[in-house]
Amino acid sequence: MSPRSSAQFEEMREEKKTLIMDAALEQFSNVGFHATTITRIARHAGISKGLMYNYFKSKEDLLAAILNRSFTEIYGTFNPDHDSKLTPAEFELFIRQVFSLFREKRQFWKLLLRIMMQQGVYENLLSEEKMPISVSGTPLREFSENMIMLLAEYFASKQESAGTDYNPxxxxxxxxNTIKGFAMTYLFADEHYQGDYFEKMIEALIKRYK
Amino acid sequence: MSPRSSAQFEEMREEKKTLIMDAALEQFSNVGFHATTITRIARHAGISKGLMYNYFKSKEDLLAAILNRSFTEIYGTFNPDHDSKLTPAEFELFIRQVFSLFREKRQFWKLLLRIMMQQGVYENLLSEEKMPISVSGTPLREFSENMIMLLAEYFASKQESAGTDYNPxxxxxxxxNTIKGFAMTYLFADEHYQGDYFEKMIEALIKRYK
DNA sequence: TAACTTTGACCGACCGTTCAATCAAAGAGC
DNA sequence: GCTCTTTGATTGAACGGTCGGTCAAAGTTA
Incomplete structure (x- = not known):
């Protein structure tokens, strides 16, 4: 260890990495991973092409780092205390949180939707050996499965107060599917969601499915 | 015009073009437009790389031809007689037709979803000067807008028999959005829709929105 | 033979990636 | 403070590889 590699220099290095990742995320989400060139990323980040490789091993490594960061940020906003069943109030909060994330992490979601549409890419990139993302000690996959289970239980619990032909x-x-469809339209064709349609969709979802 | 370019030879030429377009559509929809190489398309079509350029000007021209053909096929299945208002029975038929098309033209929809997620590509490719698609003499854009109008009128007409807080x-x-979300999940992650979920989603949509 | 179809070696362009050279800034010796 | 040394961040020309696209030549058909 040289005296230069102190905590301060590590911090500067992380800031630079963040700068590159921000520029890359913007390009990946708008132009696409394959169509985005290293030169383009470098130009938008205000650095030279070669310097990118001092901070990331490869273009794929850069993508992995971006996904890793975003997943950690996003899953961190959800309160992991929901070991018990979901109450209607918590369900409503969940919807509002999801929509907030669409707004705030818009570029990430665009990138993620694109990646999930490439066969095999999603599984390869997010395999636990390649990218061990964990949220509060829980692996990403387990975290997601828990969320789905929680939702499934919530809809199952509504069966009592619903009609006989209710299928949870x-x-x-x-x-x-309604959320997915909204996300797709909102992320890739936002001109339809100017005004108050964003909020109206939230309220409609809550009213119908809470 | 040479004596070889008779109607019979034109037909053979169209068959060859169809062969190439089928192979290209399969690759475009599974691997993606950028990631698919001409060599790969040629290999899957059983021809040489150079021959492709006897039938299509460029890779983009090939894509345009595929989209053109698919749009004509798909919009042709809808009965364009709906100048008047949509009845509930026609609305139900519409849903069933849309879902049938998801099944039958699966590869096209995958390709289309991908393309719509590229900023500008959709508008450029489907501009009327570049690709003058028309269904029964009506330009594609006008045809789509009419469909949307028809749907909007249908939901507006339901206001009378609905509650006061009904917003068409x-x-x-x-x-x-529900249809879009279903399409996305069905097209790119079909393992979730094995069994009778496909049919159940149709019935649920009809029951809820008819 | 003449007209047309088909091939695949080939081309220039551009990709991700590498690396020798550069340079500003911090340290060391005085 | 001044000079020299050291460091590692930074650059961009260059590289190997692959792409979309071309074309002279071989094959095919009539």
Whole structure:
């Protein structure tokens, strides 16, 4: 260890990495991973092409770092205290949090949607050996599965107060598909969601599925 | 015009073009437009790389031809007689037709979803000067707008028999978003839709939004 | 033979990646 | 404070490889 590699220099290095990752995320989400060149990223980050490789091993490594950071940020906003069942109030909060994340982490979601549409890429990139993301000590995959289970239980619990032809599985599919469809439209064709449609969709979802 | 370019030879030429387009569509939808190479398309079509350029000007021209063909096929299945208002029975038929198309033209929809997520690509490719698609003499854009108008009118007409807090615009957004979300999940992660979930989603949509 | 189809070696362009050279800044010796 | 040394961040030309696209030549058909 040289005297230069102190905590202060590590911090500066992290700041530079953040700068590059921000520029890359913007390009990846708008232009696409394959279509984005290293030169383009470097130009937007205000650095030279070669310097990128001092901070990231490769273009793929850069992508992995971006996804890792975003997942950690996003899953960190959810309160992991929900070991017990979901109450209607918590369900409503969940919806509002999800929509807030669409707004705040817009570029990440665009990138993620794109990546999930490439066969195999998602599984390879997010395999636990390649990218061991964990939220409060819980691996990402387990965290996601818990969330889905929680939602499934919530819709199952609504069966008592619903009619006889209520199907919790179908109901949950309708719910999740509505959110997915909204995300797609909002992220890639925002001109339709100017004004108050964003909020109206939240209220409509809560009213219908809470 | 040479004597070889008779109707019979034109037909053979069209068959060859179809062969190439089929192979290209499969690759574009699974691997992506940028990631698919001409060599790969040629290999899957059973021809040489150079021959592709006897039938299509460029890779982009090939993509445009595929989209053109698919749009014509798909919009042709819809009965364009709906100048008047949509009845509930017609609305139900519409849903069933849309879902049938998801099944039958699966690869095209995958490709289309991908393309719509590239900023500017969709507008450039489908501009009327570059790709003058028309369905029964009506330009594609006009045809789509008519469909949306028809749906909007249908949801507006339901206001009379609904409660006071019924919002036709929001209701239509919920409806279209649910379909979009289903399409995304079905097209890119079909393992979740094995079994009868496909049919169950159709019935649930009809029951809720008819 | 003449007209047309088909091939695949080849081209220039551009990609991600490397690396020798540069340079500003911090340390060391005085 | 001044000079010299050391450091590692930074640059951009260059590299190997691959891409979309071209074309002379071989093959095919009539």
């Amino acid at each position: 599985t179908t109901e949950m599919l309708m719910f999740t | 615009t929001t209701e239509m957004l919920m409806f279209t």
